[in-house]
Amino acid sequence: MHDDHETDHHDHHGHAHGHFHDHDNRYTDMQARVRALETVLVEKGLIDPKAVDAIVETYETKIGPKNGARVVAKAWSDPVFADWLKADATAAIASLGYTGRQGEHMRAVFNTPGTHNLIVCTLCSCYPWAVLGLPPTWYKAPAYRSRAVIDPRGVLAEFGLALPQETKIRVWDSTAELRYLVIPERPDGTDGLDEQALAALVSRDAMIGTAIAGVPS
Amino acid sequence: MSASEHRCDIKPDIVQSPGLPVSPEGDPVFPEPWAAEAFAMTVHLHERGVFTWPEWAQALSGQVHQPGRADDGSDYFDCWVAALCDLLAEKQVADEATILSLQQSWQRAAEATPHGMPIELRNDPHRQS
Numbered sequence: 188m189h190d191d192h193e194t195d196h197h198d199h200h201g202h203a204h205g206h207f208h209d210h211d212n213r214y215t216d217m218q219a220r221v222r223a224l225e226t227v228l229v230e231k232g233l234i235d236p237k238a239v240d241a242i243v244e245t246y247e248t249k250i251g252p253k254n255g256a257r258v259v260a261k262a263w264s265d266p267v268f269a270d271w272l273k274a275d276a277t278a279a280i281a282s283l284g285y286t287g288r289q290g291e292h293m294r295a296v297f298n299t300p301g302t303h304n305l306i307v308c309t310l311c312s313c314y315p316w317a318v319l320g321l322p323p324t325w326y327k328a329p330a331y332r333s334r335a336v337i338d339p340r341g342v343l344a345e346f347g348l349a350l351p352q353e354t355k356i357r358v359w360d361s362t363a364e365l366r367y368l369v370i371p372e373r374p375d376g377t378d379g380l381d382e383q384a385l386a387a388l389v390s391r392d393a394m395i396g397t398a399i400a401g402v403p404s
Numbered sequence: 405m406s407a408s409e410h411r412c413d414i415k416p417d418i419v420q421s422p423g424l425p426v427s428p429e430g431d432p433v434f435p436e437p438w439a440a441e442a443f444a445m446t447v448h449l450h451e452r453g454v455f456t457w458p459e460w461a462q463a464l465s466g467q468v469h470q471p472g473r474a475d476d477g478s479d480y481f482d483c484w485v486a487a488l489c490d491l492l493a494e495k496q497v498a499d500e501a502t503i504l505s506l507q508q509s510w511q512r513a514a515e516a517t518p519h520g521m522p523i524e525l526r527n528d529p530h531r532q533s
Contacts, residue, residue, distance in 0.1 A: 214514040214523075216507065220485055221438040223506035224445060226525060227498045234448050242444035243437075254433070285433070321437050 243321065252391035254285045255318035255368060259394065260385035262295070263373040273297065276368065285317040293318070296359055297370045298399070303354050304369045305343070305396035307335035308361040315366035319391055326395065336360070346397040369393065371400040417457055418447045421464055423480060439481035446488055455491050463487040463494075 214222065228234040258280055262269040271279040276295040280286075293315060296304040308314065309332050314322040325331050334342050339356045343349070350356065359367040371393040377385060380403065392398035419426070425433045434440040450460060467473075467483040467490065492498045506525075513528035525531065 214511050215438075216511075217436075217482060217485060218438045219507040219510040219514070220489075220503065221442050221445075222510045222525075223503050224485070224488065224492070224498075225441065226506055226510075227492075227502060228445065228449070231497060233452070233454055233497065234445055239441070239444045239448050242447055243440050253431075316434065316436060321434070321440055 252319050252389075252394065253386070254283075254320070255315070255391070255394045256386040256389035257382070258283060258285070258295075258318055258368065259370055259389045259400075260382040262370055263377075263385055264382050269370075272370070280318060280368075291363065292365045293368060294359075294365060295368050295370050296357070298372045298396075300372070301353070301355060302357060303343075303350055303396065304357050304359060304367075305335060305339050306359045306361055306367040306369060307332060309333065309336055313361040313363055313366060315361075315368050318368055319394060323391070343397060346392065348398055369396040371398075374400050374402045377403055418443070418450055418460070421484075422461065423464075423468055423477065425477070425480065435478075435481065439484070442481060442485050442488060446484070449488075454497070455495065459491060459494075460487070463491045466490065 225234070225236070225239070229236055258272070261283070262272050268279060271282075272295045276293040279295075280293050296306075298304055308326075314326060316322075331342065336358050339358050340350065343356070361367055371389065373385070374388060377388070380388075384403070388401040388403065390398055390401065393400050419432055425435075432440075432443060434443065446460070449455065450457065455463075464484065464487040467487040468480070470483070473479055473483060489498075489500065489503055492503075493500060509525060509528045509531050510523075512530055513525050514523045516529055517523045517527045
């Protein structure tokens with residue numbers, strides 16, 4: 188039986204540093220205050236939660252991941268930046284103006300012909316907000332959180348991504364202090380493209396690892 | 405600040421709020437999901453005419469210039485939410501006591517909710533409904 192995936196667990200997931208993850212069932216003052224505002228405004232009929240969700244969704248799907256796509260496109264085009272990203276993703280990403288509120292560290296994991304990377308947060312929904320915007324609903328769902336580790340190949344198949352059997356899948360478990368960003372492989376036939384055109388090929392899911400980069404049309 | 409120069413993306417007026425962290429394309433950058441939700445509610449309330457742009461700008465400015473705010477702007481969205489609360493109190497939509505009580509109710513609800521389950525206000529053990 189060959190080992191077709193491995194999981195990189197992080198220290199505090201294995202130890203008793205539960206306080207980092209208490210935010211899963213604990214609201215900070217600001218989280219709770221925003222929920223409170225929403226509750227009162229809905230009760231008074233002043234906001235339509237669907238309209239608010241639609242505005243949030245715009246940033247979730249359209250705007251947030253553009254930052255990450257720009258990081259990937261730059262890594263594909265600029266070997267010096269790619270090396271920097273490998274060595275110190277936090278600083279390389281911050282140089283483009285994307286930093287997290289709590290100064291969490293970033294690590295870029297590069298797909299190669301033999302290795303595919305997938306990110307998850309098994310305990311809650313830690314996510315690289317600064318580069319990917321808001322997490323999609325499925326990322327926060329218990330099904331993805333548990334199955335990404337147990338059966339990553341099956342999860343990827345459900346996303347329509349069938350990888351060759353010999354491709355190794357590495358699953359990276361995000362934490363409150365360390366967030367991952369998958370750097371997909373640069374697609375063939377993209378030699379003449381500039382960074383902007385390259386960024387358009389990089390979807391949010393490709394940077395989570397549930398997809399690969401698109402091909403130019 | 406003048407109106408947005410490029411109109412390929414329709415941007416709400418609230419994006420022009422002074423100090424709002426924006427990307428090179430002029431889109432807001434949110435540090436955490438709650439900040440995006442607060443932003444979206446503000447856009448929606450403004451579009452519905454609950455308050456005017458000058459009223460919003462004044463409320464936000466009042467909070468951003470409070471003593472004790474972070475020099476690096478890291479608490480910008482804390483100011484944003486405080487400004488929204490000020491404006492809702494002024495408009496007699498909700499006073500601070502109501503908001504604080506609901507905030508604490510949400511916090512108790514979150515703590516009473518088992519891991520992995522959706523957090524709902526009715527999970528607050530002290531909530532009278």
